[in-house]
Amino acid sequence: MRVLVLAKEGAQTDAAAPPRPEAMAEYQKFNEELVKAGVVLGAGRLSPSSQGKRVRFEGKKRTVIDGPWAETKELVAGYWLWQVRSLDEALEWLKRAPYDGGTFEVREISQHEGA
Numbered sequence: 623m624r625v626l627v628l629a630k631e632g633a634q635t636d637a638a639a640p641p642r643p644e645a646m647a648e649y650q651k652f653n654e655e656l657v658k659a660g661v662v663l664g665a666g667r668l669s670p671s672s673q674g675k676r677v678r679f680e681g682k683k684r685t686v687i688d689g690p691w692a693e694t695k696e697l698v699a700g701y702w703l704w705q706v707r708s709l710d711e712a713l714e715w716l717k718r719a720p721y722d723g724g725t726f727e728v729r730e731i732s733q734h735e736g737a
Contacts, residue, residue: 631699672689
């Protein structure tokens, strides 16, 4: 099964402080474990919402909305795309992550015919 792990942030700034070198080393070690286990299919950190765009669909009308979006309480800041045997396996991997705070959402990617 493929799952998408979404890293959430309560507030995003254009000049977010980079992680401490020690913390970065822990993150890299964890990511290396995921890669060696064949779990990671893709990963990335998203730019701040101030640099993003949304497209709203209303019938035939399309409206482009510039970020940041004040009404958003939890922004997606980054993601992993994982290949795992089960949702429980994904949760076990995620619980091993070296984070001191934050919220992560794990969702199965639906498999549709022809997709």
